[in-house]
């Protein structure tokens with residue numbers, strides 16, 4: 256990665272480690288056993304990333320008509336699941352034709368879908384389960400409570416051309432394996448008897464994504480093996496759809512220093528580009544992990560900022576860096592998920608980063 260990043264000469268750039276990503280996903284796949292693995296495309300829908308993941312996943316979860324068309328074009332044969340609140344009539348029609356599973360968010364949505372014709376559905380449940388320590392609790396507008404799920408069951412009876420396949424739940428993000436596993440078992444305890452009561456003998460249970468990624472500890476990984484082992488005890492066809500924990504680790508945003516200054520005792524390194532290319536540290540409120548690829552020497556504190564005319568344009572605050580000067584190259588790591596694709600890159604009209612891919616040498 257370092258060699259490729261330094262060879263570029265022009266910044267900012269995104270660099271993706273495709274061999275590293277392939278190995279990571281292959282290890283997740285192996286650790287999960289019989290649990291089905293879908294990738295949540297919204298974490299990073301880059302076509303090269305999708306093609307690298309594809310051989311190791313059972314399918315892709317998409318959350319908009321745009322994602323659906325893009326993934327279908329990139330991976331014509333991969334099974335798709337279509338979710339997301341607020342589906343337009345056009346999206347429902349498209350999903351019915353192309354996605355093997357549609358995750359239904361409300362009774363009204365189920366009625367609209369029923370009017371279009373046959374479809375295979377999972378009902379998205381919003382169960383009253385505690386999600387302590389979650390980075391995000393996905394309650395509020397997402398999914399349905401027990402009353403709405405029961406209303407869906409009645410609608411399904413009246414519309415036998417709709418096939419109920421199971422329950423979908425994505426209740427929180429940023430949880431470790433024991434907490435996620437506990438949650439998955441609580442979801443199963445409610446869902447499986449409910450599905451059985453509605454005549455389902457071979458239920459599917461999609462327990463979502465949200466596996467923790469610790470940006471303060473880039474070496475730490477979610478415990479996929481214990482999660483997979485625990486999930487295998489659930490008597491259903493269990494599926495998960497992680498995003499962040501699959502692709503976060505294998506992207507770098509690489510840029511160079513434009514200016515260094517000390518103002519009222521604070522040292523700032525001003526870098527080419529900014530958080531309009533890498534929104535993650537602002538969105539998550541953290542210091543983005545980084546490596547200085549060029550300078551060496553005794554470290555002292557500095558704040559790494561971008562070129563935007565806002566004090567919020569901070570990659571990392573008061574971090575230790577070697578002596579920096581213009582032209583030094585810095586790589587922000589863990590920029591492979593919710594990074595470029597969530598960034599407001601038209602703000603201030605700076606040039607966009609270029610994209611580069613580390614590949615396995617041909618043998």
Ligand SMILES: *Cc1c(COP(=O)(O)O)cnc(C)c1O
Pocket residue numbers: 295297298316338339425428429463464465466496497498499500
């Ligand atoms: C965002 C999302 C995911 C993926 O979440 P990660 O935190 O990236 O693992 C999975 N399922 C649904 C329904 C989502 O909205």
